[in-house]
Amino acid sequence: AxxxxxxxxxxxxxxxxxxxxxxxxxxxxxxxxxxxxxxxxxxxxxxxxxxxxxxxxxxxRVVRSYYLVAQRLAAEGAGTFTELDAAMTDAGLPMGPFTLMDFIGLEVNLAITKSIFEGLGRPERLTPHWLQEKLVAMGFKGVKSAAGFYLYLAGKKADENPAAVSLIPFRKKPLAPEAVFGRVMEAIRAEAELMVxxxxxxxxxxxxxxxxxxxxxxxxxxxxxxxxxxxx
Structure with missing residues (x-):
């Protein structure tokens, strides 16, 4: 009872x-x-x-793909952090995934991803991304540390963090903004359907x-x- x-x-x-x-x-x-x-x-x-x-x-759980797919696209060279964020905000979303991860805290967001990944039996689609893991290992936490995917001056976003940019040496598969938005949203939709x-x-x-x-x-x-x- x-x-x-x-x-x-x-x-x-x-x-x-x-x-x-x-x-x-x-x-x-x-x-x-x-x-x-x-x-x-x-x-x-x-x-x-x-x-x-x-x-x-x-x-x-359902929004993990917002962060993970964006990082995969960045690692593929589909766009810069700024371009990938803009693909989402230009489509009507309030904050791009890289800006949002910085706001949440890279180490906090990564810990949530790892917890869900392990708790669901380590599904490949939710594998924590090496890009975020490396940034956290380097001490970058986002807004709170004045640097994450972006640099921050007095709490305001400035340029992309050169240390983060350097982890992706070249762009090889640039994607149109609508294709970026579609990739991210389709992944979120797939997770939502699985949850139902x-x-x-x-x-x-x-x-x-x-x-x-x-x-x-x-x-x-x-x-x-x-x-x-x-x-x-």
């Missing part, structure tokens, strides 16, 4: 500003306990989404979680429907 009453509430940082709350169910959580947690979140003025307990819960099949969360809650936590204009399923319609 005790385990049936266990339920998690995962708030996002900063909690005073972020509306989203993940209501995390364990394997024995009762419907009544989950409903009570959901009601509490609503009473606090938050928007709850339901998620099965697991590595990364909902948002942190695994019973981690519903498509509706995944879209809600991504739009509220990441401030994306559309979640992966809504984006996918638009992309499919455009191809038809």
């Amino acid at each position: 005790g385990r049936a009453r266990v339920v998690g509430l995962h708030f996002f940082n900063p909690p005073v500003a972020m509306r989203l709350v993940e209501v995390v169910r364990g394997p024995e959580t009762s419907d009544a306990a989950a409903a009570s947690a959901r009601d509490l979140a609503v009473a606090l003025g938050r928007t709850p989404v339901a998620v099965k307990d697991g590595p990364g819960f909902l948002v942190n 099949r695994e019973g981690v969360a519903s498509a509706a809650d995944i879209d809600t979680g991504v739009t509220l936590a990441m401030n994306f204009p559309k979640g992966p399923f809504a984006w996918g429907r638009s992309a499919d319609a455009a191809k038809a």
